[in-house]
Amino acid sequence: MPKVVLHREGQVHEGEVKDNTNLVVMAGIRQFPYPNLRYGCGMGKCARCACRVLSGGEHLPEPNWKEKKQLGPRLEEGYRLICQLWITHDIELLQDKDPIRPMTAPATTAGTASG
Numbered sequence: 548m549p550k551v552v553l554h555r556e557g558q559v560h561e562g563e564v565k566d567n568t569n570l571v572v573m574a575g576i577r578q579f580p581y582p583n584l585r586y587g588c589g590m591g592k593c594a595r596c597a598c599r600v601l602s603g604g605e606h607l608p609e610p611n612w613k614e615k616k617q618l619g620p621r622l623e624e625g626y627r628l629i630c631q632l633w634i635t636h637d638i639e640l641l642q643d644k645d646p647i648r649p650m651t652a653p654a655t656t657a658g659t660a661s662g
């Protein structure tokens with residue numbers, strides 16, 4: 548069973564998951580890593596689930612087109628969209644305190660109302 552270590556806001560959360568587990572799906576049904584994993588759409592669109600892979604990344608598949616679209620250069624820094632990953636090996640992840648801004652996020656809409 549893969550062991551998952553999730554670092555978030557200075558705390559470390561550890562758990563074992565079944566082989567081929569999607570952590571966002573698990574959090575959605577209130578199982579580990581709930582409530583410590585931030586996520587949103589579950590579909591690779593919002594980037595709220597983005598984490599940096601600290602170790603175990605060599606077992607992950609290449610980023611899919613959604614990850615490339617939302618993460619862009621952050622892929623080089625080791626970020627992945629957790630909702631797009633099925634965990635088959637031990638992995639260590641770090642989720643930033645603040646969600647990253649997806650590459651496809653619209654520019655700020657403040658003050659754009661027009662008459």
Ligand code: FES
Nearest residue numbers: 587588589594630
């Ligand atoms: S939860 Fe929205 S991109 Fe992963």
